[in-house]
Amino acid sequence: SIRDMGLADLRVTDFIKRTSWPTIDLVPSCANAAFVEFASAQYRHLNPEWSFFAAVSRFLDALPGDAYDLVIFDCPPAIGYQSMNAVFAADMLYIPSGPGYWEYDSTTSFIGQLAEALEDLSRFDGLVPAGTLTLPKVFRDVRFLLTRYEPNNELHRAMKSAFEKVFTDRVCEQPIEMTRAVEQSGRFLSSIYEIDYRDMTRETWRRARAVSSGPPVADTL
Numbered sequence: 629s630i631r632d633m634g635l636a637d638l639r640v641t642d643f644i645k646r647t648s649w650p651t652i653d654l655v656p657s658c659a660n661a662a663f664v665e666f667a668s669a670q671y672r673h674l675n676p677e678w679s680f681f682a683a684v685s686r687f688l689d690a691l692p693g694d695a696y697d698l699v700i701f702d703c704p705p706a707i708g709y710q711s712m713n714a715v716f717a718a719d720m721l722y723i724p725s726g727p728g729y730w731e732y733d734s735t736t737s738f739i740g741q742l743a744e745a746l747e748d749l750s751r752f753d754g755l756v757p758a759g760t761l762t763l764p765k766v767f768r769d770v771r772f773l774l775t776r777y778e779p780n781n782e783l784h785r786a787m788k789s790a791f792e793k794v795f796t797d798r799v800c801e802q803p804i805e806m807t808r809a810v811e812q813s814g815r816f817l818s819s820i821y822e823i824d825y826r827d828m829t830r831e832t833w834r835r836a837r838a839v840s841s842g843p844p845v846a847d848t849l
Contacts, residue, residue: 668683668709685717701714718767720769721767722771722773725773727791728783729787746764749765770798773800777803778805779805
């Protein structure tokens with residue numbers, strides 16, 4: 629049934645969507661993306677030599693080397709197949725968190741679970757096909773990024789200070805502020821990258837650009 633789904637007829641570019649920002653493209657979430665976890669397990673069943681954690685890497689390898697400067701995986705906050713696949717394909721790990729106590733507690737719990745999962749998977753070194761991935765997994769950089777941050781909110785400022793005390797210089801200097809574009813994204817089921825600038829006021833567009841692409845880039849994304 630998997631062979632009859634027509635996946636072999638699709639090209640890498642068929643999954644990529646242009647946005648209102650000329651330098652940003654998206655691979656949007658969809659029903660087919662949600663089906664990945666089931667399909668991946670089936671592929672593994674058909675061919676035990678098929679490396680699950682190299683699936684995303686194969687997708688990236690199909691892109692021209694100069695197609696993108698930076699590729700960002702926006703994963704659900706859970707230790708699932710999709711997230712772990714992205715973790716193994718990624719060079720850098722950026723962990724977003726809201727500026728509240730419960731978000732902080734959830735973030736620390738996620739880090740603990742991720743560390744345990746990576747440790748368990750590292751025991752399979754030597755049992756995976758050569759050239760697919762290197763164990764144990766090592767990141768070039770790990771950062772924590774505060775999102776939906778309100779600089780005038782006393783609680784948010786206190787939580788930002790708490791994050792910096794615990795994670796020190798691994799906290800991004802520039803948080804993602806709670807702009808109207810960010811606030812309305814869930815309502816319109818569109819990210820700020822998909823919303824046309826003509827649907828915003830000039831001030832909202834300016835702030836959206838500032839928090840989404842302002843320097844330093846590495847501390848913003």
